[in-house]
Amino acid sequence: MVRMRSHPRWHPVLAFLAVQLAALGLGQSLTFGLHGRLGPDYLTPTVEATLPLGEWELNARLQRDALGLGLFGALEFSALGRLRYGARVSLGLAGWGLQAAAGGALGPLAANLEAAYSNTLRSNLWVGDEAEGGMKLGLGGRYRLDPRQTLGLQLGLKNDLAGIARGAAELSYALRQGQTYTFGLGIDDARIYGLLGWRGELDEAGTLLEATLRAGQLGRLEAALTTPLDEEQINNLKLRLTAAYPWAVTLGMEVYSLLAEARYDQGFSLWMRYQLRFGGNP
Amino acid sequence: MKKLLATAVVSLGLAMAQSVAEITRQVQSNLERAPWEATVVGKVQLPDGSTQEAEFRLQVIPGKEQLARVEFKKPAALEGNFVVISDKEVWNYLFLTNQLIIQPRAKARIEGLGVNLTDLGDFQELTERLTLRLLGEQNTPAGAAWRILGSPKEASLGFASMEILVLKADPRPLAITLRDSNNKVLADLSLNNFRRTSLTPQALRKRPADAEVLRRN
Numbered sequence: 001m002v003r004m005r006s007h008p009r010w011h012p013v014l015a016f017l018a019v020q021l022a023a024l025g026l027g028q029s030l031t032f033g034l035h036g037r038l039g040p041d042y043l044t045p046t047v048e049a050t051l052p053l054g055e056w057e058l059n060a061r062l063q064r065d066a067l068g069l070g071l072f073g074a075l076e077f078s079a080l081g082r083l084r085y086g087a088r089v090s091l092g093l094a095g096w097g098l099q100a101a102a103g104g105a106l107g108p109l110a111a112n113l114e115a116a117y118s119n120t121l122r123s124n125l126w127v128g129d130e131a132e133g134g135m136k137l138g139l140g141g142r143y144r145l146d147p148r149q150t151l152g153l154q155l156g157l158k159n160d161l162a163g164i165a166r167g168a169a170e171l172s173y174a175l176r177q178g179q180t181y182t183f184g185l186g187i188d189d190a191r192i193y194g195l196l197g198w199r200g201e202l203d204e205a206g207t208l209l210e211a212t213l214r215a216g217q218l219g220r221l222e223a224a225l226t227t228p229l230d231e232e233q234i235n236n237l238k239l240r241l242t243a244a245y246p247w248a249v250t251l252g253m254e255v256y257s258l259l260a261e262a263r264y265d266q267g268f269s270l271w272m273r274y275q276l277r278f279g280g281n282p
Numbered sequence: 283m284k285k286l287l288a289t290a291v292v293s294l295g296l297a298m299a300q301s302v303a304e305i306t307r308q309v310q311s312n313l314e315r316a317p318w319e320a321t322v323v324g325k326v327q328l329p330d331g332s333t334q335e336a337e338f339r340l341q342v343i344p345g346k347e348q349l350a351r352v353e354f355k356k357p358a359a360l361e362g363n364f365v366v367i368s369d370k371e372v373w374n375y376l377f378l379t380n381q382l383i384i385q386p387r388a389k390a391r392i393e394g395l396g397v398n399l400t401d402l403g404d405f406q407e408l409t410e411r412l413t414l415r416l417l418g419e420q421n422t423p424a425g426a427a428w429r430i431l432g433s434p435k436e437a438s439l440g441f442a443s444m445e446i447l448v449l450k451a452d453p454r455p456l457a458i459t460l461r462d463s464n465n466k467v468l469a470d471l472s473l474n475n476f477r478r479t480s481l482t483p484q485a486l487r488k489r490p491a492d493a494e495v496l497r498r499n
Contacts, residue, residue: 017328027496038437054400076383076385079364082383104379107357108358108378147358150378206488206490206491227491232483
């Protein structure tokens with residue numbers, strides 16, 4: 001049973017922020033949510049807001065006992081590509097964290113770089129983040145050999161709160177022939193695995209399935225199904241499944257403005273969110 | 283005699299000017315009749331000065347709610363990318379990151395290939411920003427064509443001259459050549475496989491369902 005803990009000092013803040021942003025119509029999006037977890041029990045409201053500030057975008061995340069503020073910018077090169085960069089600082093009763101990221105695509109190359117440090121589990125600062133703390137470095141790249149073939153490389157390095165360092169690397173090759181087939185090989189903390197992926201449209205309406213299986217000394221299946229709910233593709237139904245061994249399962253659903261995520265990872269959790277978008281839908 | 287000659291030159295000039303205006307009007311009226319598509323092929327100069335082969339499919343729905351879609355085939359690095367241009371917005375889809383970036387039309391720069399792609403779908407807008415002059419006629423495989431030279435009214439367009447070949451029998455652009463102030467070719471594009479076809483706004487706005495949509499102000 002989830003134990004309801006009331007934090008009356010946050011409620012006026014959340015309400016004020018929500019009303020101000022909604023009334024001014026300044027936020028590109030405003031998302032309200034409620035996240036509950038069993039064992040250890042934890043219940044928190046969540047608020048996410050994005051606010052354009054000139055060429056920048058201010059991103060705020062608020063949950064019980066933690067606030068995160070991020071500033072992101074982007075350079076657009078039209079059909080040639082784009083570059084996005086930004087940083088976020090999170091502060092809460094449990095600790096603090098910093099994240100910086102840059103990524104984008106230009107012509108045949110896409111790359112992203114991420115660095116993060118927190119002195120507590122990042123999920124203590126934002127419920128949607130991983131239950132890991134310490135330092136994290138990530139570097140990823142994709143290069144189009146030709147219109148049909150793409151090479152991918154992901155490198156990761158972590159040094160957790162206990163001071164244990166782990167490295168990860170994954171090399172993949174994607175072949176597009178109507179559908180996209182992906183093959184790869186990876187190593188994560190000395191566990192070797194193979195990668196198989198498939199992505200393609202299932203019908204003329206544009207229903208799209210993407211599935212990736214990592215199997216070997218670790219196992220993880222990720223699948224995402226997206227189907228348009230109208231001809232204009234304004235609204236989609238998105239279903240996500242992630243299953244990993246040792247057992248961890250996540251089920252996600254997005255439909256209209258509602259986002260739901262149920263997770264089992266050493267304990268059950270449920271996160272329901274409602275998103276308000278400003279500035280029109282695509 | 284001098285007065286007569288001057289009058290003749292002015293009259294000829296006026297006649298030519300009217301002729302260009304009439305050609306422009308005919309082209310615009312022809313392109314606005316019904317939705318159309320064409321394959322644009324040629325060479326463009328990239329921002330780094332190198333020359334690249336370019337090929338893209340241009341689809342246009344004319345009218346009050348004009349909509350254009352540019353789908354890249356070449357350069358190979360851009361294959362799968364597309365741009366959708368409406369009166370209010372510009373959509374940029376990047377295949378490699380599966381992202382759709384939406385920007386207000388007024389702020390979006392459709393650039394990077396030496397030519398503003400929005401111009402190709404809106405002949406009226408294109409010609410309004412140029413001072414046009416009729417150079418004469420030329421025979422092409424598609425038939426007789428007018429040769430029109432345009433000079434930008436403002437330097438910000440990024441080229442010094444634009445030469446347009448317009449098919450006489452079915453007034454529409456056949457080729458566009460952009461040059462810089464040193465007469466170096468910035469873009470040399472031909473419009474091939476022109477055909478009128480039934481296009482819907484939904485078809486022009488089609489994108490992968492799982493694309494990440496990013497709205498930029």
